[in-house]
Amino acid sequence: MTENTLAGESIPSRRSQRATKKRGGWYFVRDLAVIVVIAILASFLVKTFLVRSFYIPSGSMENTLIKDDRILVNELVPNLVPIQRGDVVVFRDPGGWLPVTPQKKPGNPIVEGGEWLLSLVGLASPDSNDHLIKRVIGLPGDRVECCNALGQMMVNGVPLDEPYVKLKGHQSVSEINFDVVVPEGSLWVMGDNRYDSLDSRFNQQGPTKGFVPIKNVVGRAFVITWPFDRWGGLGNYPEVFDGVGKK
Missing domain, CATH: 1.20.5 (Single alpha-helices involved in coiled-coils or other helix-helix interfaces)
Structure with a gap:
């Protein structure tokens, strides 16, 4: 066959x-x-342990950060990398800093599912409105005062020349005076837009007396990723704090 x-x-x-x-x-x-x-x-x-994305929901950090900027946050800070004065940090509300928001109504399940998937890889940040972003001015043990005769803030008796602040035509870096010593395990933080930032100064009657527990810090913002024309790193201006002293 x-x-x-x-x-x-x-x-x-x-x-x-x-x-x-x-x-x-x-x-x-x-x-x-x-x-x-x-x-x-x-x-x-990477998103869980190293880098996380957030968007900026307000103008409290202008002109360093403006509303709707997207940033990356180094989550090794503060658990492995210590916080330094001048760092821009993202932190969870210590209590009473953010207004109470109504419970979110269920939205489009496809859109919410896509946002959830993007959040897993750090490309979306649905919880940005539950966090705050400010600049660290005082570390544990620091005495932070404002303001001297020139309208400057002082840390441990050293006046600060702060090039990053937005003053809206005012001379003083703060419209209210204060004199505090930062307790152990806490930070004193302020927004760069000094006349439009509800920061440590305005929360001194709250449960943490205006201080931010270090355990609430999610990480340090280090780069603007969006929009592209604003892409760039975020510095902590070490020269501003020269002579303040090491803690």
């Missing part, structure tokens, strides 16, 4: 090729799925 052929090729051989192609297509889909899963897991780990 002769073997059945089609165009000079055996039927079993063609079946074998089709099966091989099917297996090859399945392997490609499987490998692609594995790569996607690994990428999502890696991004999730």
Whole structure:
């Protein structure tokens, strides 16, 4: 008996090729799925332990940060990297700093699902409105005073020349005077937009007396990622705090 052929090729051989192609297509889909899963897991780990994205919901940090800027936050601060004076930090509300917001109504499940997936990899930040961002002025043990005869703030008796502040035509860096010593485990923080920032000065009647517990700090903002024309790093102006003293 002769073997059945089609165009000079055996039927079993063609079946074998089709099966091989099917297996090859399945392997490609499987490998692609594995790569996607690994990428999502890696991004999730980076977002959880290293870097996190936030957007700026207000103008309290102008002109350093403006509303709707997107930033990346280094989450190694403060657990592995110590906070320094001048750092711009994101922190959870210590209590009473943010207005009580009504419970969010369920939205479009597809949109919310997409936002959730993007938040896993740090490309969305649905909880930005539950956090605040300010500049660290005083570390534990620092005495922070305002203002001297020139309208400057002082840390440990050293006047600060702050190039990052927005004063809206005022001379003094604060419209209210204060004289505080930062307790252990806490920070004194202020917005760069000094006449439009409800910061440590305005929360001294709250449960933490205006101080931010270091345990509430999510991380240090280090770069603006969006919009592209504002891309750039965020410094902590170490020269401003020269001579203040190490803690």
